[in-house]
Amino acid sequence: MPNSTDRIYLTYKTRMTTEQRLRRTGYFVYTLLNWYAFLLIAVSIVNLSHLFIIPYVDLYSTLLSAGVFGLTLFASGEKYSERADEFKACYLELQSLYQGALPSEQKVLEYHQILKRYHNQSDDDYDDMVFDSYLRGKRLTDASGEIRLSKVTISRVIFRRVYRYLLAVSLFVAPLAALYIWVTPETKVERPAESK
Numbered sequence: 001m002p003n004s005t006d007r008i009y010l011t012y013k014t015r016m017t018t019e020q021r022l023r024r025t026g027y028f029v030y031t032l033l034n035w036y037a038f039l040l041i042a043v044s045i046v047n048l049s050h051l052f053i054i055p056y057v058d059l060y061s062t063l064l065s066a067g068v069f070g071l072t073l074f075a076s077g078e079k080y081s082e083r084a085d086e087f088k089a090c091y092l093e094l095q096s097l098y099q100g101a102l103p104s105e106q107k108v109l110e111y112h113q114i115l116k117r118y119h120n121q122s123d124d125d126y127d128d129m130v131f132d133s134y135l136r137g138k139r140l141t142d143a144s145g146e147i148r149l150s151k152v153t154i155s156r157v158i159f160r161r162v163y164r165y166l167l168a169v170s171l172f173v174a175p176l177a178a179l180y181i182w183v184t185p186e187t188k189v190e191r192p193a194e195s196k
Contacts, residue, residue, distance in 0.1 A: 026080025
């Protein structure tokens with residue numbers, strides 16, 4: 001039989017999922033930013049060394065510079081770490097409330113007070129939490145009984161995860177693929193011999 005504090009448990013577990021997603025995304029964005037910066041420096045050094053002729057090096061450098069600039073603006077605007085810390089503070093309060101000895105009615109009132117102080121998580125994070133719980137063999141309940149994992153939810157979670165993975169891989173590989181296309185074997189030349 002579900003009790004009225006199940007929503008507290010579900011919310012704090014979802015907030016944990018949100019915090020983890022924000023930290024992963026922040027780490028990914030900063031890693032991608034460093035990757036683009038590294039490629040920009042590497043292309044500049046190779047171009048200056050005259051080991052290879054890189055057609056469209058100005059275009060390539062401009063695109064990488066724009067990527068670095070855009071990612072910097074995006075990362076600073078999203079404030080992943082700050083938002084993750086906020087969700088962590090919320091779920092720690094909710095976890096303490098859930099595990100506390102207050103009567104259920106008082107827990108529910110305090111639950112609503114806590115939620116007023118924090119931003120809400122996304123529905124996608126809730127779906128991810130339910131999906132991950134089922135993968136671990138944990139059955140969840142709410143006020144209406146056991147939470148069923150629908151085929152639609154499973155499809156959405158799997159699609160979203162595959163999409164994020166493919167997007168991440170393509171953002172890392174695309175600059176290398178463009179460089180490989182532009183620096184074909186026939187455009188590679190040896191350094192001109194220095195005259196004595």
